[in-house]
Amino acid sequence: IALVGTKLLDGQLNGTDQCVNGLDNFGFVIGTSATLFNQGVIQAQSSLSGWSVFQDIAENVLSDFSESKNDVASWRNPFYGWMNDTNKISNVSNVVLVDGGEALENIPLNAHIKPERQVDLVLGFDASADTSSGWPNGTSMFATYNRTINDDDQISFANVPTPEQFVAQGLNTRPTFFGCNSSDVTNYNESRHTPIVGYIPSYPYVFESNQSTFKLEYSDEEYIGMINNGEASTSLNGLVSDGEWKRCLACALVDRARERNGVDRSAECQTCFDDWCWSGDQVDTSDVSEYEPDINSVPQFVQDRSDGDALIQATNDSASAQNLFSTTVLLAMAVIVGAALL
Numbered sequence: 001i002a003l004v005g006t007k008l009l010d011g012q013l014n015g016t017d018q019c020v021n022g023l024d025n026f027g028f029v030i031g032t033s034a035t036l037f038n039q040g041v042i043q044a045q046s047s048l049s050g051w052s053v054f055q056d057i058a059e060n061v062l063s064d065f066s067e068s069k070n071d072v073a074s075w076r077n078p079f080y081g082w083m084n085d086t087n088k089i090s091n092v093s094n095v096v097l098v099d100g101g102e103a104l105e106n107i108p109l110n111a112h113i114k115p116e117r118q119v120d121l122v123l124g125f126d127a128s129a130d131t132s133s134g135w136p137n138g139t140s141m142f143a144t145y146n147r148t149i150n151d152d153d154q155i156s157f158a159n160v161p162t163p164e165q166f167v168a169q170g171l172n173t174r175p176t177f178f179g180c181n182s183s184d185v186t187n188y189n190e191s192r193h194t195p196i197v198g199y200i201p202s203y204p205y206v207f208e209s210n211q212s213t214f215k216l217e218y219s220d221e222e223y224i225g226m227i228n229n230g231e232a233s234t235s236l237n238g239l240v241s242d243g244e245w246k247r248c249l250a251c252a253l254v255d256r257a258r259e260r261n262g263v264d265r266s267a268e269c270q271t272c273f274d275d276w277c278w279s280g281d282q283v284d285t286s287d288v289s290e291y292e293p294d295i296n297s298v299p300q301f302v303q304d305r306s307d308g309d310a311l312i313q314a315t316n317d318s319a320s321a322q323n324l325f326s327t328t329v330l331l332a333m334a335v336i337v338g339a340a341l342l
Contacts, residue, residue, distance in 0.1 A: 007093075010081040020076075032073035033108075035098045073097045101128070101213075104143035109197065113148075113157055119195040120256035125234065126172075127202040127209065130163065133292040134210030136201045138166030141178070148186045156185040156194040161278070164285040171278065172291065173299035174236065175200045175245065177252050180277035182259060196252050204295045205232035239298060239306040248272035275305075 005020035006013070013019070077095045084090045100108050107124040126136040141160045148157040158179025166172045178197045179185050185194045202209050207225035211218075218226070236245055251269035258265060265273070293299075298306070 004078060005076050006078070007076060008078055008080060008082075011078075023075075028073075032075070032097050033099065035073045101140075103147075104139055105147070106140040107144070109141075109144045109157070110147065110155075113144075113155060113195060113197075115155070115193045118193050121196050121198060121253050123198040123200060125200045125202070125230070127230070129210060129213065131291045133290070134212070135172070135203075135291055135293060137163040137172050137291060138199070138201075139163045141166075141197070141199055145186065151187075154187045154189070154192075156187045156189065156192050158194070158197045159184050159186060159278075159280065160197075161282065164288065165282060167291045168283050168285045168288045169278075169281075170299060170301055171199070172201045173203055173293065174301040175234075175249075175276065177248075177273070177277045180252070180255070180273050182256070184280065193256075196255060198249070198252055200234055202229065203233050203299060204293050204297065205229060205237040206296065208295050209233075236302050237298075239302050241305060241307045244272070244305060245276075248276045252276075 002021050002024050003019050005023040007017045007020075008014070074094050074096055077089060077092050079087055079089060080091075080093050082090055089095060100106065106128040107126055109122060109124055112119055112122045124141070126138075126140055128136040128140055130137040130139040138160065142163055145157055145160045148155050160178050161169070161171070176199050178199060179194060180196055182194060188194075204210070207229035209226050209229040211222075211226070247268065251266075251272045255265065255269065255273075
C-alpha cells in the first residue's frame with residue numbers, strides 16, 4: 001500500500017520507472033471511498049431539465065469535468081499486466097474508484113468475503129438512507145447477495161431476504177446474523193470458506209442519525225449525537241437482559257472455528273442462533289407500511305429481551321430529554337418575548 005502510486009507491469013517496475021509513495025494517505029483513502037462527485041454531476045444535470053439555456057451551458061461544463069475524470073478517484077492499477085488470463089483489470093493502467101453506494105453496496109462487504117481471506121465473521125454497520133425517511137432497510141446486504149449470485153469468481157455470501165422482508169420482519173431494527181449454518185450461503189461449496197455476516201442497522205435510540213449523505217457540516221451537538229447513537233445501535237442501548245447480545249456475538253465469532261474443528265455447537269450458542277440468526281422464513285409484505293422509526297423508541301425485538309426496569313429507565317431518560325428540550329424552548333421563547341417588550 002505504501003507504493004500504491006507506482007507504475008507496475010506484472011508486479012514489477014517497468015524500465016526506468018521509479019517507486020512512488022505518499023498516496024497511502026488516510027484522507028485520500030477516505031475521500032476515495034466517499035467519491036460521489038459523479039453522482040452530483042448527474043443530479044445537477046437532471047435538475048436543470050426544462051431550462052434549455054442553462055442546461056446547455058451546465059452540461060458543457062459538467063461534461064468536460066466528467067470526461068477529464070475530475071469527478072472520480074483515479075488510482076494507478078497495481079495489477080496491470082498481472083495474471084492476464086483471470087484478472088479482469090489486467091489491461092487497465094489506471095482504475096477509477098467511486099463510492100460503493102453507487103452500486104447500492106453501502107456496506108463494503110465484498111472485500112471481506114473473499115475465500116482467500118479466511119474470515120469467520122464480518123460485522124456490517126448499516127447507516128444507509130434507503131427509505132424515504134433516511135433509514136436502512138437492508139438494501140446494501142441484498143445488493144451484495146445479488147452480486148455474488150452473478151459473480152464469475154463464485155464467491156459465496158450469506159443468504160439474505162429482500163429489503164421488503166427486512167422491514168416486514170424487523171431485521172432492519174436490530175442486529176441479525178446471516179449464514180449461521182455454513183451451507184446457508186450462495187454458491188455453496190463445502191471447500192469454500194464463507195463467513196457469518198452480522199448486520200447492525202442504525203436505529204434512533206438517542207438521536208436522529210438519518211442524516212443526508214450530502215450534509216457536509218455538523219455542529220458539535222450533532223456529531224456527538226451521531227456517535228452516541230451509533231454506540232447505542234451497536235449495544236442496543238444496554239437494554240438486552242443478562243448480556244445475551246454479548247454472548248451471542250461471542251458465539252458468532254467462534255462458530256466457524258468450532259465447525260472446522262468438528263466441535264458441536266453448545267446449547268447456549270444454539271439458543272442464541274435460534275433467536276439472533278435469520279431463519280430464512282418469508283412473511284407477507286403486502287400490508288407493510290413505510291418504515292419511519294420514532295426517536296427514543298425501542299424495537300420490539302429488543303423490548304422482548306429487556307427487563308421492565310431497563311425499559312422504564314429508558315423511557316424516563318427519553319422523557320427527561322424531551323422535558324429538558326421543551327423547557328429550553330420555553331425559556332428561549334420567554335427571553336425573545338421579554339426582549340421584544342423592552
